[in-house]
Amino acid sequence: MTRTIPLLHPFDGHSHLPRQPLDETSRLPQDVRAAAAAVAAAAAKPQLSPAADIARYCHPHYLRAEPAAFGTVTFYFRAFTGREPRPEMPREAWDDPALTWEQKRELDSQYTVAESLWSQGRLRIQAAPVMRRAAPLWQAWKTAQAELRETFEAFRHTPDGMWRAQLLRLTDAERSALDAATAWDAVAEELSLLAAEQRREAVEEHELELETVARELGLDASDWVIHWPDDYTPRSYPWPHQTPLVRALTAEIEQQRERLAEVDRLAGTSASTTD
Template sequence: MLGTTFQVTADELKEIFNVRLAPYLPAHLTKAEPNPSGWGNTYTFKPFTGREPKPETPRRYYDDPKLCFRHQDREAGRPEADEAEYDLREKACHFLDQVYDQARSEWRNARYIADLKTVVSNTGDLFKQHGQAKTAVDAAFTYLRDPKAATEWPAAVSRLIDTHSTLMAAAIAFDERARQIAEVHEQHLYEEAPGYDEALKAAGYPQARDWPIASVHDYGRNYHGEYDRYTLSGQAQALIKEQEEHVAKVGRLTGTPTA
């Protein structure tokens, strides 16, 4: 019986992968070779799309005379494998498990990236539109402090309100897409998938590291009708409230009507 570590000769490795495991290896496996460090093997796969069926170890290998347990030899009426033969079977089964473990890991990573590609779409444009809307709000609010604004106060405040509406709409639009991205991340969170930034970069969106994606649980309104502070909608809502209170206070203290 194999221990926790064991040695495999070059001839044994050829026998295992070219003969014993050949009918059961995943189609995406392109190479199996000893690790340069001298410990274990290195397995190379052609890229997964993530849309293939999940790689599963074929159960039919359990009954293969070149891979089965000794008692199966007896039950099938075959001579029972000697120690050397059975060690080779165990090594082969161990390597088959390794191959499928790595295949599933690479497939899960590919599925995560593919799912992100599906939902990301025009997120970059939505983020840009939010930035432009925020810039317009800042400009409109800053103008209210200009003495010239006093000559057209109601109109200046009205323009600020318009920018508020545009900002809120842009924030909500971005957050809806961000929620979809967060849902994909949540679905793959415990699958040993690549990190969020790494996955989005692999999906072709390196700029996504600048996108403020909150937890999927942070999106939507709470029972007070407010958005979470970690979302762009929540930040826009807080800013608008702050500016409205400022404008109202100015009007109250100066007796300046806004309409």
């Protein structure tokens, strides 16, 4: 499969007239005679050597380049697997005095596109095994989260004499949810780092979304919680560092406990009033 990426890079749009003088110019109309004279003058000037061939510096996967709309160029490559060495413009090309600046710019643009395509292939390779590990961990988290919320809601129907038993069930559900959230954040950080690396190596419009990679693997990652890498890095805060999903879960648990404490206070006030 051939992948194409348009990249801003104007082609040389100059046209070239024939370099041989025309015969019998006096018989031609004035404007044609002027054009013929210009051609003859150009032919009389010293000729510059033709531009060097850049083919020897092109990437091995490079196929061709075609002009596109608004002065852009579309580069065509054979598909990258991501297992190839990182595409880098040869140092010899920059140092080659036979190449024009425009040729060097074209080569630089070509290798920029090549690196973007290569980085997409590499992300697919690196992320695939991590995503296959991530899928059951995400499902485990969703199950644990649902059980925690169901256990908390069950207090609405729990008789007063059974609250302590229900509290025990709630703390068990909290621990299970925290374990699941911790496991998910660990694998989510791996995926976040891989995606960040691909973003650095690709031009902005050619970033590859993790959700796209997951879909190609037959996985649904549309609701996966994956933050930027910095969100997983401990900082010098006066409170312990928490990873994103653990932090969100901790806040939910605290809200649940505050609600239970409020009910307990109200129940105690009601009992004392009744007495």
